[in-house]
Amino acid sequence: MKRATITLPDDLEQALEQFMAEQAVPVQLTAVVQSAVREYLGERDDLPSPAVLRIRPAPRGSGQNDVSVSHDQYLSST
Numbered sequence: 001m002k003r004a005t006i007t008l009p010d011d012l013e014q015a016l017e018q019f020m021a022e023q024a025v026p027v028q029l030t031a032v033v034q035s036a037v038r039e040y041l042g043e044r045d046d047l048p049s050p051a052v053l054r055i056r057p058a059p060r061g062s063g064q065n066d067v068s069v070s071h072d073q074y075l076s077s078t
Contacts, residue, residue, distance in 0.1 A: 006033075016029065016032060019032065020032060
C-alpha cells in the first residue's frame with residue numbers, strides 16, 4: 001500500500017467536504033479518493049479488471065442433495 005500526501009485547491013476541498021457531508025453513511029476522505037482514482041484509471045483502461053468469479057456447478061451425483069436445506073448441519077459438522 002502506498003501512502004501519499006496531497007494538496008487540494010480550495011474549490012476541490014469544498015466539493016469533497018460537501019460530498020462527504022451529504023452521504024447517508026459517514027465516509028472517509030481516503031475511501032473517496034481511492035474510489036475516484038480507481039474510477040479514473042478504469043475509464044482510461046489503465047487499471048486491470050478484477051478477477052472474474054467463476055462458479056461452476058458440481059457434476060450430478062457428486063454429493064448430498066439436501067445441502068441447501070440442511071446447510072447449518074453440514075457447516076457445523078467436522
